[in-house]
Amino acid sequence: MPPRSPALRAVEPDASTGDTKARLLDAVVRLFAERGFHATSMRAITQLAGTSVSAANYHFGSKEELLRAALVRRTKPLNDARLEALAEAEAEAKGGTEGIRAIVRAYILPLLVAGSGIAEGAGSRRSLAVRLYVDPPEIVRGTQQEIFAPVNKRFNDALQRAAGDVDPKALDVALKLSLGVALHSIGGHLVWPTPEEDPSGSVKEKMIDGMVAFAAAGIIALLDLESAGETASGGSQK
């Protein structure tokens, strides 16, 4: 069997010290996403991972460090995917409204794929992203910002270019609200179809299109309203 390509191997979890670390990280992601930080005990984690509490502490030092490690492992590929999608969207260089929609899609879609079960069909699974967004243990708040801030800035800049000349502050709010839409969607409150119910994936596609349309229209409306208030000329809508 030939050695796997670097592209494939890069997707694999870090298995440099056996797979105990990897199994622990998987278990942590699952349990933290489902129950939150404080409701998840080291016993539950290590039991699910098939190892012991001391092994976990040997590898990660503490419960909070364990969560932090799981966080960066999960968000790194997510953010890479978002940035890649953004680069593609910008390369196509569509006009104003279409351009914004493309950027929003790049922002939201990887989150949906990684966060909700829409990729593998686990309809009601909870997302680590949602958890960490509203339930940030004190220690990871910094990490969280550190990880997401640059990506958000990139998208902010892209939107700034696509939307013409808009109030940066309003744009920041608009992007945050879009994130709210996306997070809400993977927070377990939207019912995604299972692969059995939706073999062609068309229902799923439609939901995603609807969500992107929702967020993009929201952004446009918010920016319109803002600039209307500042330039004292009417917005483009009603």
Added chain:
Amino acid sequence: MPPRSPALRAVEPDASTGDTKARLLDAVVRLFAERGFHATSMRAITQLAGTSVSAANYHFGSKEELLRAALVRRTKPLNDARLEALAEAEAEAKGGTEGIRAIVRAYILPLLVAGSGIAEGAGSRRSLAVRLYVDPPEIVRGTQQEIFAPVNKRFNDALQRAAGDVDPKALDVALKLSLGVALHSIGGHLVWPTPEEDPSGSVKEKMIDGMVAFAAAGIIALLDLESAGETASGGSQK
């Protein structure tokens, strides 16, 4: 001193057995909103309320029942305010787009006032609503649905009327996404100005207008896109 009017007394917390119960409920709301259910101990609650763990258990029986009591006390006036605002919005009976915007405002604004600190200026306070939405202890899930489901249904019906004839399923999704926008806004990720920074309240007003515009435009776009897909005729935008 004359007896207070019933209207005034109705606003007060239930003080039939002294105000220990009320103080406990206040403390619970604050701590649960800030830290979540599992991270809040009975000791922390009772200490903040200036009483003892046993007193709390005497009045409420358990930690979960205490949370449940706090939940209904908080959400009842919130939902009443939303329904009242909806009735007013419907009485004015505006046309399609304007009507939708009015309904969305009725849906969102009371949530903002009650949930975020925008009423009293506590800019970064966390909301119990947000907490319970993503971190529902198993026991309160039922209560939560029981409390919010009727209100959501009312708004759903109102939107159905205002939007003409749209796919009920799409409308349900659209309303849920609007809720995501609102909850995100009070989840501590939007920076609200303090009364000192914004004495006239105009900045705050503008943010609220922007949010309502965002959500309303999102709903319209989502419904347009849905009906466009079904009737095979283009939507109203682009």
Added chain:
DNA sequence: GTCTATATGTTGATAGAC
């Protein structure tokens, strides 16, 4: 590296005096 055993603290809930 992984385990068993244990240290040390905190949790939710209760018993019983007042």
Added chain:
DNA sequence: GTCTATCAACATATAGAC
């Protein structure tokens, strides 16, 4: 109704054998 004192169960983290 409210307190102090106490319970058993659970938490995280560590020590030390292998």
